[in-house]
Amino acid sequence: MNVENSFLVGLSQQLATNRAMEVIANNLANLSTPAFKRESVHFEQYIVPVDSTEAEAGDKVNISFVYDKGVERDLSEGSIEHTGSEFDLAIGGSGYFVVQTPNGERYTRNGHFQLDTQGRVVTDDGFQVQSDAGAITLQPQDGSLRVANDGTLSTDLQRLGKIRIVTFADERGLKKAGASLYDANGQPPQALAQANVRQGMIEKSNVQPVIEIARMIDVMRAYQASADLTKSGEDLLKQAIEKLGSTPTA
Secondary structure, three states: OOHHHHHHHHHHHHHHHHHHHHHHHHHHHOOOOOOOOOEEEEEEEEEEEEEOOOOOOOOEEEEEEEEEEEEEEOOOOOOEEEOOOOOEEEEOOOOEEEEEEOOEEEEEOOOEOEEOOOOEEEOOOOOEEEEOOEEOEOOHHHOOOEEOOOOEEEOOOOEEEEEOEEEOOOHHHOEEEEOOEEEOOOOOOEEOOOOOEEEOEEEOOOOOHHHHHHHHHHHHHHHHHHHHHHHHHHHHHHHHHHHHHHOOOO
8 A cells, every 4th residue: 555545544544533532522512411312423444446556466455444424323211310390301212392493393302391481381492392282381370280191281270282292203314403402304203102201300311421431532542543554654755755865866
């Protein structure tokens, strides 16, 4: 493999490790974000045949590059933490809450909700949480909100319907939309037949810091190995230039 190819191989490896480090850092930054799902980068080997040098046997040699296939989301459920707040809701098993945003419906498992100034149940960013009758609105005289395990909403004075819990044929196909929200990405939401809603609880992030730190160490070692490969190529190129410069002309 010539020096130029070694530079390209080293560059592809360094770009891959940089990408992996970004994802790990994002996982750790969201360690305390309710219902956050950890992510990992999926890499594959990409083989390119190139012309061999005089020192190599055969007409072609295979050069191995790193190909970024994209980010994979870990959909495993985070642990459930008891908070005691009447507006904190956790979904046991599959499903997503439906919220209304200026860009249309979005979906989340982050059930840390609150009341806005108009008595509507909203996310931390002010997006309205949806029931089968639209926005969930409480009047001052209604009293406390009660949420049954099947998602039925009620107060001391009235029944407010059911909170909307939906699922998707391909959860991995959901696209992140910021603020713990997901875009359906063209998929039709499907009503969940049997919801399992837990009031006064919140789903925690499924990120495990010990695992992420171990992954970070592995990535750092891989980066150092690729950096050493690039350095070796630079040294060889420098030596070749020095020898060429010291060769006497005829």
